[in-house]
Amino acid sequence: xxxxxxxxxxxxxxxxxxxxxxxxxxxxxxxxxxxxxxxxxxxxxxxxxxxxxxxxxxxxxxxxxxxxxxxxxxxxxxxxxxxxxxxxxxxxxxxxxxxxxxxxxxxxxxxxxxxxxxxxxxxxxxxxxxxxxxxxxxxxxxxxxxxxxxxxxxxxxxxxxxxxxxxxxxxxxxxxxxxxxxxxxxxxxxxxxxxxxxxxxxxxxxxxxxxxxxxxxxxxxxxxxxxxxxxxxxxxxxxxxxxxxxxxxxxxxxxxxxxxxxxxxxxxxxxxxxxxxxxxxxxxxxxxxxxxxxxxxxxxxxxxxxxxxxxxxxxxxxxxxxxxxxxxxxxxxxxxxxxxxxxxxxxxxxxxxxxxxxxxxxxxxxxxxxxxx
Amino acid sequence: xxxxxxxxxxxxxxxxxxxxxxxxxxxxxxxxxxxxxxxxxxxxxxxxxxxxxxxxxxxxxxxxxxxxxxxxxxxxxxxxxxxxxxxxxxxxxxxxxxxxxxxxxxxxxxxxxxxxxxxxxxxxxxxxxxxxxxxxxxxxxxxxxxxxxxxxxxxxxxxxxxxxxxxxxxxxxxxxxxxxxxxxxxxxxxxxxxxxxxxxxxxxxxxxxxxxxxxxxxxxxxxxxxxxxxxxxxxxxxxxxxxxxxxxxxxxxxxxxxxxxxxxxxxxxxxxxxxxxxxxxxxxxxxxxxxxxxxxxxxxxxxxxxxxxxxxxxxxxx
Numbered sequence: 001x002x003x004x005x006x007x008x009x010x011x012x013x014x015x016x017x018x019x020x021x022x023x024x025x026x027x028x029x030x031x032x033x034x035x036x037x038x039x040x041x042x043x044x045x046x047x048x049x050x051x052x053x054x055x056x057x058x059x060x061x062x063x064x065x066x067x068x069x070x071x072x073x074x075x076x077x078x079x080x081x082x083x084x085x086x087x088x089x090x091x092x093x094x095x096x097x098x099x100x101x102x103x104x105x106x107x108x109x110x111x112x113x114x115x116x117x118x119x120x121x122x123x124x125x126x127x128x129x130x131x132x133x134x135x136x137x138x139x140x141x142x143x144x145x146x147x148x149x150x151x152x153x154x155x156x157x158x159x160x161x162x163x164x165x166x167x168x169x170x171x172x173x174x175x176x177x178x179x180x181x182x183x184x185x186x187x188x189x190x191x192x193x194x195x196x197x198x199x200x201x202x203x204x205x206x207x208x209x210x211x212x213x214x215x216x217x218x219x220x221x222x223x224x225x226x227x228x229x230x231x232x233x234x235x236x237x238x239x240x241x242x243x244x245x246x247x248x249x250x251x252x253x254x255x256x257x258x259x260x261x262x263x264x265x266x267x268x269x270x271x272x273x274x275x276x277x278x279x280x281x282x283x284x285x286x287x288x289x290x291x292x293x294x295x296x297x298x299x300x301x302x303x304x305x306x307x308x309x310x311x312x313x314x315x316x317x318x319x320x321x322x323x324x325x326x327x328x329x330x331x332x333x334x335x336x337x338x339x340x341x342x343x344x345x346x347x348x349x350x351x352x353x354x355x356x357x358x359x360x361x362x363x364x365x366x367x368x369x370x371x372x373x
Numbered sequence: 374x375x376x377x378x379x380x381x382x383x384x385x386x387x388x389x390x391x392x393x394x395x396x397x398x399x400x401x402x403x404x405x406x407x408x409x410x411x412x413x414x415x416x417x418x419x420x421x422x423x424x425x426x427x428x429x430x431x432x433x434x435x436x437x438x439x440x441x442x443x444x445x446x447x448x449x450x451x452x453x454x455x456x457x458x459x460x461x462x463x464x465x466x467x468x469x470x471x472x473x474x475x476x477x478x479x480x481x482x483x484x485x486x487x488x489x490x491x492x493x494x495x496x497x498x499x500x501x502x503x504x505x506x507x508x509x510x511x512x513x514x515x516x517x518x519x520x521x522x523x524x525x526x527x528x529x530x531x532x533x534x535x536x537x538x539x540x541x542x543x544x545x546x547x548x549x550x551x552x553x554x555x556x557x558x559x560x561x562x563x564x565x566x567x568x569x570x571x572x573x574x575x576x577x578x579x580x581x582x583x584x585x586x587x588x589x590x591x592x593x594x595x596x597x598x599x600x601x602x603x604x605x606x607x608x609x610x611x612x613x614x615x616x617x618x619x620x621x622x623x624x625x626x627x628x629x630x631x632x633x634x635x636x637x638x639x640x641x642x643x644x645x646x647x648x649x650x651x652x653x654x655x656x657x658x659x660x661x662x663x664x665x666x667x668x669x670x671x672x673x674x675x676x677x678x679x680x681x682x683x684x685x686x687x688x689x690x691x
Contacts, residue, residue: 082650085429106429178549228553228635244530244547355428359653366647367464370639371453 044069044289044297046092047080049279050232051253056309058300069289069297075231076185077102078362084108084286091287091294096279097132098350100141103282105355110283111138116295119302123319126341127278132352143319144301145310146278146340148347149183151268152250152258157243166268169195170247172221181236181248182222184229186365191249192218194272200348207357215364223372240265253314276347278340280319317343422659429653439660465644465661469668472640475555476623479562483619484612486563487570492604494571495578506575510568517565521632524561528552528633553635561633562623570615577611578604613682617673624669625662641665 046053046069053071055062062068072090074080077099084090085106095103103109114120120128120142127133127143134140151168157179162170168191171180182188193203193214206214223229227245230236237254239245241263248254250267258265268274281298283291300306307323310316312331317340318324324332353361422439425432442462450457453467460466490509498505512520527533528551535547551557581604589599627642634640641661648658677683 076651078651082653085653086649223636226636227549239530242529242531244549359428362651362653366644366652369636370464370644370647371451371467372637372639 042288042290043067044092044293045072045090045287046070046094046297047072047074047083047088047090048092048094049073050075050234052094057306058297059305060303061297061300064296065293069293078358081106081108084284089286089288090284091289092297093282093284094144094279095141095282096277096350097130097141097143098277098352100132100280100282101135101352102355102358103284104135104140108284108286109140110285111140112142112283112298113295114139114142117142117299117302119299119304119320122304122322123302124321124340126344127319130278132278133280141280141282142298142302143278143280144306145280145316145318146276146343147252147314147316148267148274148276149249149251149350150274151247151270152240152254153247153266153268154240154243154264155266156264157246162247166270167195168270168272171249172218172225174225176247177225178227179244179246180225181228181230181239181245182226183249184231184369186219186361187249188222188229189214189219189361189365191272192222200273200275201351204351205353205357207353207360211360211364215368219365219368220372223369229369252316256313256315273348275350276344277350278317278319418659418663421656422663424656426654426656431656439657440664442657443660443664465641465664468639468641468644469665471555472624472642473668473672475559475640476562476620476626479559479566479623480616480620482559482563483566483570484574484616487567487615488574488612490567491571491574491578494575495581506572509571512564513568518628518632520565521561521629524557524564525552525633528557528560552633553638555634555638557633557635558630558638558640561629562619562626565629566619566623569618573611573615573618574608575611577608581607609680610682610685613677613680617676621669621673625665 044065048071050073053073055068058068069092072080072083072088074083077095080090080093080095081099081102084093084103085108093103093108100109123143127146128139130143132141133143151166151170153162153166153170155163158170159175170176171182171188172192172195173180189211190200190203190206193206194200196218203214227239228235230248233251233254236245236248236250237257240248240254240258241261252267255265255267281301283294283298287294302320304318304320304322304326307318307320308327310318311323311327315331352358423435423437425434425436425438443465445461446459447461448459450459451463451467452458453463454471456470458466494502494505494509525532529535530547530549530552532551534551535544538544539547585603586599589603594602624640625642625645626640627646630638630640630643645658645662645665648654648661652658
């Protein structure tokens, strides 16, 4: 995905309509601008992360239905959740292990009948019954993609002490003021506490006065140091490519995409640990499309071909064991992601805070941002 | 009462009645749009602001809680920019003040920028005025989003300004204060709204009777005095209208701060959007936006009174 110099290309008029739409989709305008194909049956509507709205990720669905679903792109699950609660009729959502429970609590998901998924048997067993995939005995999310969250940095631009001992602390370090970026999420507060020495398990469910106190110290520090908070990985990639940002909270794809551009970039193993997430597809009950189409879409995502693309293209892992057999061996080795069991043992898997806690964290974070000048 | 009676008498005359109905039919489309797209949503917003939300469910019992929370005072003050807010929930108040200051600055900048442009258009351009006006509106043929993005390209780290200055050897490191701060929001807003200001000012300048200027010149007024005593006062109504046209919508803007504001550029519109979405508190969002609307309305009334707009109007009509 060579979208790095998107703005440069745009200014020179070298951007195709499709690419432009993709970029526009990042701001959620695609649904209103895309020409609607004839509506014999109601079209499948998917809430998707930016970048995943590409037919290459669901070839089997394209082969069967011939036309891609409507996409509405979001930058965070809470945003997507709010949209569905406000009445947006989506059939498919792409939540993650730590966020799917929010959709279940809101009464939006339908249990998935795994017998209707032809690739289900090939899914890593550890993912099949992981927290987030099964909620209250029902499979509510078919695991699809997984990967990490850690510090991506420019080895040529950071100080030596970071190279010697990588730490999340760089995102709060005065010396890097205006040269780091982080995800627009309350995680900024939690990671700050981890820098202080607490473990993730101690802080993921933080709420009330403790949360507010931590927000005032670590949250504020993070805001003061950050150049901007990213909501769109492309924005981060551009800033890292130009050297504007030297270190940032990032997912695996940033590393892959920047390396492809020949930009020196590395993925740290911070002393506080790095995160693992896994995401998947949920079928929502708000949708209007045929349920069979929804299952076709989920099944297409679980296919080994999709996995191969994820592994080779973005450096993400995939839920299907066969993906790793057909993917380029070098790419598999490069990402070090071939074994989800080992990966989950070595890293911190994101967890789901209680519903009320999640809302408290959202609120504290938004209020903190609002009063930051 | 008396006007209603006269109307009643008038409507008894069939010809008059037909005319009145024709008028009514003419405004119907506009009326339908206004009622369905503006009045009804407004009513919904007002109703919503008296409800509460807990998690995902709306509690529809009538309560003033949202407003109470907005104005509830607290012993503990929260300091922001040298001011202390003794409020329990100070975020909306802080953002309101910040947004007002930011859009006021943008408004003043726009008017100062647009007035000379309008003046040039009205007094100096003799031929092909339409072409000039079209040229002025060209940036508005693209979407607002693209215009904001082009400012990102201009102000960015390796953007036009920085690479220009570097290649001229004036600086050796890109300037970082250009983007991702409140100033970037104000610059972007100023540019985005400039046409909306040039056109009304241009119209009011164009309407000025040139013979007055000639008379003043004949009586010995200097250029500056002519401007100050004739042109400026007569173009004031247009200028004031233009200023309001920028000020009112920019206070609630949230796209611009989102894209170029960085960590510190949030405005009150962003809060309303967040309350409706991520914070899951639509009733509070409704209350904040209604209070925001009232504050803006009061400020506009105050402003119009201060500049003597009512007198100005009376004079013009009399």
